[in-house]
Amino acid sequence: MTNVYGYARVSSTDQHEDRQMRALLSYEVAEQNIYLDKQSGKDFDRPQYQKLLYQLRKGDLLYVMSIDRLGRNYEEIQQQWRILTKDIGIDVCVIDMPLLDTRYGKDLLGTFIADLVLQILSFTAQNERENIKKRQAQGIAAAKAKGVKFGRPPIPLPKEFRSIVSQWENKEMHISDVLALCHMSEATFYRKLKECRDSIN
Structure with missing residues (x-):
């Protein structure tokens, strides 16, 4: 029996996962089968993703909104994709990129195209993460140059x-x-x- 799962991720607790959840539910993924992490995609050491891995069995189907929701580390995305599709033996469907749907094109050409697309998208995901970090660092440096203080305000000493x-x-x-x-x-x-x-x- 094929079980259908969904995985969603946002980078922090103040970001909203609504768009991902609506997309996953529209593909008839049962709500209890959707795993959501609220943390960075820099690696795969995430509690809900690890729970999902434990649940997956050969022949299952996993939906994810986009490859950067799976992760933002080029090498680790490649490794996890192999674990999911080869080691565990599930199918993965990336909703935003129909070429990354392992249910179809299982011949040599289809596999080649999917691998190529995966490499491009995972590179783009990591590159975007590095650009975000660079922009944050530049923003902090510019704010500090203008005298903006970061961190907790200093505790004032009592007069006495x-x-x-x-x-x-x-x-x-x-x-x-x-x-x-x-x-x-x-x-x-x-x-x-x-x-x-x-x-x-």
Whole structure:
């Protein structure tokens, strides 16, 4: 019996998988047979993809919206494609690229064309990932040049910080009370204390 599965992926938790889900459901993939990961496609160490691999059996059919939803690493896409189609023995249908449907064209020419298309698309997927990373780095550099600060804003010191430190040094106050008054962790307190002492010296 052929079981039909779907795989979807978005790069982060704030991205939406609606378009992929609608496409998979339109191909009559049961919702419980759709596996969704919300993380980068840089490798295949993804929880839902690994669960899917465990479920797949020879003769099953897997739908994926596009090759970059499967992954964005050229060599790993090639390797996973071989695992899926050769080692496990399932058919894969890439919805956005009808030439990548292993149910058809199983002769030598069909296999050659599919392999060629797969190589081109997986190269494009990785190239796009590298371009995205490059654009992000350029954007961050440009923002930093304009004075935009990244990361958590610095914790302001309470006005009475020196007085609190003095009481703590004179053993008039326990460290837990100091941290509560300053609204900071112990590591942050010691770092701020060092910064204050360094500014004086």
